[in-house]
Amino acid sequence: MKKMPLLFMSFLLVLGCASSYEAPIDDRSDQLVRERAVIIESGQSIESTARRTPASVTSSSGAGQDTVGSSETVVRAVTVGGGIRRVTERVVSETGSSAQDSTLAAQTHVVVRGDTLYSIAWNYDLDVRTLALINQLNPPYTIFPGQRLRVSADDVASSTLSQMPSIPASPAGEENISRAGNRPQSAIDARRTGSVNTRQVDGVTWQWPADGRLLATFTANGASRGLDIAGMRGDPVYAAADGDVVYAGQGIQGAGNLIILRHSARFLSAYMHNSLMLVQEGDRIRAGDKIAEFGTGPTGRDMLHFEVRVDGKPADPVQFLPAR
Numbered sequence: 309m310k311k312m313p314l315l316f317m318s319f320l321l322v323l324g325c326a327s328s329y330e331a332p333i334d335d336r337s338d339q340l341v342r343e344r345a346v347i348i349e350s351g352q353s354i355e356s357t358a359r360r361t362p363a364s365v366t367s368s369s370g371a372g373q374d375t376v377g378s379s380e381t382v383v384r385a386v387t388v389g390g391g392i393r394r395v396t397e398r399v400v401s402e403t404g405s406s407a408q409d410s411t412l413a414a415q416t417h418v419v420v421r422g423d424t425l426y427s428i429a430w431n432y433d434l435d436v437r438t439l440a441l442i443n444q445l446n447p448p449y450t451i452f453p454g455q456r457l458r459v460s461a462d463d464v465a466s467s468t469l470s471q472m473p474s475i476p477a478s479p480a481g482e483e484n485i486s487r488a489g490n491r492p493q494s495a496i497d498a499r500r501t502g503s504v505n506t507r508q509v510d511g512v513t514w515q516w517p518a519d520g521r522l523l524a525t526f527t528a529n530g531a532s533r534g535l536d537i538a539g540m541r542g543d544p545v546y547a548a549a550d551g552d553v554v555y556a557g558q559g560i561q562g563a564g565n566l567i568i569l570r571h572s573a574r575f576l577s578a579y580m581h582n583s584l585m586l587v588q589e590g591d592r593i594r595a596g597d598k599i600a601e602f603g604t605g606p607t608g609r610d611m612l613h614f615e616v617r618v619d620g621k622p623a624d625p626v627q628f629l630p631a632r
Contacts, residue, residue, distance in 0.1 A: 415458060415459060415460040416456045416457060416458055416459060417431075417432065417456070417457045417459045418454065418455070418456055418457075419451050419452060419453055419454065419455040419456075419457060420453055420559070421453050422557055422559045423451065423453075423559060424451075424554065424555055424589065425439055425440060425445075425449055425451065425475060426475075426554040426555045426568055426570070426576075427555045427557070427559050427560060427568070428457060428459070429620055430555070430560065430568060430576070430578065430617070430620075431560055432459040433617075433620055433621055433622065434459060434461055434620045435574075435619045435620035436475045436554075436620070437472045437474075437475060437573070438461045438620060439457065439459070439461075440472075440475060441461075441472065442458045442460075442461050443457050443458055447476075448476065449475060449476065474570075474573045498544060498586070498597070498598030499594075499596050499597055499598065500515075500544070500546050500596035500597075500598070504596060505630040505631065505632070506595075506630055507628065507629060507630035507631075509627075509628045510572070510574070510575070511572060512549050512550075512571045512572055512575050512628070513549055513550070513595060514548055514549050514595075514628045514629050514630065515546070515548055515549070515595055515596065515629070515630065516546075516548065516629055516630070516632070517537070517545055517546050517547070517548045517577075517579060517612065517614050518537045518539055518543065518544070518545055518546065518602070518612050518614070519539075519543075520537045520538035520539040520543070520611075520612070521537070521538050522535060522536065522537060522538075523536040523537065523538050523609075523611060524536035525624075525626065526622075526623075526624040526625060526626065530622070533615050533622040534578070534613055534614050534615030534616070534622070534625055535613070535614045535615075535625050535626070536605065536611050536612070536613055537611060537612045537613075537614060538609075538610075538611055539602040539610055539611060539612060540602060540610055541583055541601075541602050541603060541604060541610045542583065542584075542601050542602060543601065543602040543610075544598045544600075544601060544602075545567075545579050545582060545598065545599055545600040545601060545602060545612055546595075546596050546597065546598055546599065547569060547577075547593045547594065547595055547596065547597045547599050548569070548577050548595065548614070548616075548629070549569070549571045549575075549577065549595045550571065550593065550594050550595050551569040551570050551571040551572075551577070551592075551593055552569065552570045552590070552591070552592055552593070553567060553568070553569060553587045553588060553589050553590060553591040553592075553593060553599075554568050554569065554570045554576070554589065555567065555568035555589060556568075556585050556587055556588055556589050562606065563578075563580040563581070563613075564580055564581040564582065564603060564605075565580075565581065565582040565583070565584075565585050565600070565603060566578060566579070566580050566582075567579045567582065567585055567587060567599055567600055569593060569599075574618055574619050575616065575617070575618060576616070576617040577614070577615065577616050577617075577625075578613075578614070578615040578616075578617070579599065579600055579612060579613075579614060580612070580613040580614075580615070581602075581603045581604060581605045581606075581611060581612065581613055582600035582601060582602070582603045582612075583600075583601050583602060583603035583604070584600060584601040584603075585599070585600050586598060586599055586600055586601075587599045587600075616628055
């Protein structure tokens with residue numbers, strides 16, 4: 309009789325060990341995330357997504373980590389071989405990386421056929437020496453279609469530029485063959501004649517590029533980056549100073565047939581909306597040479613748009629041109 313309680317207790321102990329109950333295990337992850345139990349019936353497959361709105365995924369580069377996107381935990385419960393398998397994944401949102409890609413794209417230029425360092429620098433208000441420096445370009449400064457160039461130069465000091473040599477007149481390699489020293493016969497034959505007022509600024513002697521009246525002047529807010537000069541289609545456009553043709557083409561949007569002259573390491577001038585261009589990249593030009601003919605501006609009026617850049621930045625041409 310005394311053995312009955314002992315046998316009964318042994319039976320209960322064995323019964324307890326056969327139970328499927330498991331003690332809870334502490335979650336040792338970085339963040340404690342409690343999820344609802346996934347209940348599925350045989351043959352079903354479901355997927356649930358739980359977003360961690362305050363969480364983010366950061367780079368593992370140490371101090372000063374940058375957030376690159378939000379994360380979300382995806383819980384999938386699927387039936388496998390009659391049983392249930394629970395798969396948990398962490399997916400990184402592409403929002404952050406896309407924003408980074410957009411910023412990077414805004415700071416780079418993809419070279420297309422016909423680009424030169426000068427046309428690219430002009431388009432982004434950069435000094436051409438800066439463009440070469442930040443992209444670690446060395447002589448002969450060749451660029452090629454599809455190449456990505458940085459166009460953000462916030463960290464380049466002006467003192468560094470002053471120590472750089474001048475960039476050649478036609479620095480785009482085989483796509484733009486330099487003809488430095490060749491002044492076209494058409495410009496020689498069509499030089500401006502008669503008495504011309506001139507003005508010298510920082511070693512460059514300037515004269516007016518056309519004889520028409522002013523339609524618009526330079527504005528500091530960027531609405532007008534130069535002068536609009538009235539004229540008739542076919543009227544002559546003259547070089548405002550001695551220099552090299554560093555660009556002659558249609559590759560800059562809104563400029564039409566554009567000619568850019570380099571007068572020194574710091575000074576450039578541009579002549580836009582020409583109906584005819586009489587010079588090519590690499591030509592050496594003298595002040596007063598006819599380099600183009602008047603065309604039609606974006607408003608439908610015959611005109612010349614004339615700009616001056618100093619160290620890549622737009623400047624008021626009137627401060628360099630002589631009084632009329």
